[in-house]
Amino acid sequence: xxxxxxxxxxxxxxxxxxIPAAISKQxxxxxxxxxxxxxxxxxxxxxxxxxxxxxxxxQAVTIxxxxxxxxxxxxVFEEYTPSDPVNMYVLVVYPSxxxxxxxxxxxxxxxxxxxGKIAWDELSSQQKAFDRYDTWxxxxxxxxxxxxxxxxxxxxxxxxxxxxxxxxDAVRRKVGMFNHEEINLFRxxxxxxxxxxxxVAGPRMPAxxxxxxxxxxxxxxxxxxxxxxxxxxxxxxxKPEYADTVSNIIQVFLKPVSYSQI
Numbered sequence: 290x291x292x293x294x295x296x297x298x299x300x301x302x303x304x305x306x307x308i309p310a311a312i313s314k315q316x317x318x319x320x321x322x323x324x325x326x327x328x329x330x331x332x333x334x335x336x337x338x339x340x341x342x343x344x345x346x347x348q349a350v351t352i353x354x355x356x357x358x359x360x361x362x363x364x365v366f367e368e369y370t371p372s373d374p375v376n377m378y379v380l381v382v383y384p385s386x387x388x389x390x391x392x393x394x395x396x397x398x399x400x401x402x403x404x405g406k407i408a409w410d411e412l413s414s415q416q417k418a419f420d421r422y423d424t425w426x427x428x429x430x431x432x433x434x435x436x437x438x439x440x441x442x443x444x445x446x447x448x449x450x451x452x453x454x455x456x457x458d459a460v461r462r463k464v465g466m467f468n469h470e471e472i473n474l475f476r477x478x479x480x481x482x483x484x485x486x487x488x489v490a491g492p493r494m495p496a497x498x499x500x501x502x503x504x505x506x507x508x509x510x511x512x513x514x515x516x517x518x519x520x521x522x523x524x525x526x527x528k529p530e531y532a533d534t535v536s537n538i539i540q541v542f543l544k545p546v547s548y549s550q551i
Contacts, residue, residue, distance in 0.1 A: 363382070447544075
């Protein structure tokens with residue numbers, strides 16, 4: 290295996306090669322019976338001149354390569370209110386653990402992808418498009434197993450929310466609250482769901498992450514008020530089984546780029 294193929298196999302949008310063999314085999318065995326999707330969420334901190342190279346790489350090379358080799362769709366987003374440095378978010382959707390874990394093995398045989406990424410790989414340290422990226426591996430809730438794609442021609446913004454719990458049981462109970470009651474209330478009150486997930490690996494665990502879609506911030510604010518003021522929420526949030534489940538909430542507002550599939 291030459292140098293270029295070696296590095297592609299180790300880092301082509303999959304943590305499969307770095308997951309211990311026993312765990313990898315366990316997830317491969319489970320995948321055929323599971324309908325829950327797997328998501329890889331990345332947050333890139335771009336360099337000051339990195340946006341053009343980032344967009345070219347994802348639009349022309351990586352999204353086509355991923356979707357040819359097992360990914361269902363890929364979303365690319367910028368922050369609603371830009372930060373400094375600029376952060377870009379990428380969400381890759383896999384139908385199962387098996388598709389996620391096997392992508393690195395498949396994509397090194399994709400000559401179009403391997404040729405297309407040469408220019409990206411050969412950027413020098415002075416030309417680099419990003420400083421670092423963070424990665425989260427997510428597994429869809431049993432009560433919301435597949436990401437919803439909305440009309441990409443319509444105006445839309447997204448709210449990405451992460452709920453941290455003080456321990457694993459707190460997060461487990463909050464996941465149960467979503468599965469059994471809260472997701473249905475979201476739908477009824479105009480909080481349009483995109484995905485709900487448990488964080489399997491990533492920083493600041495234990496936690497869960499989900500995404501909502503709105504036409505604009507006015508719709509977002511109005512519909513959250515409907516949710517918070519609803520009698521169903523008032524009754525639900527005070528149930529003892531859901532007490533003390535969330536210790537911190539992180540929210541990020543995002544806009545899709547023109548080539549995003551989500």
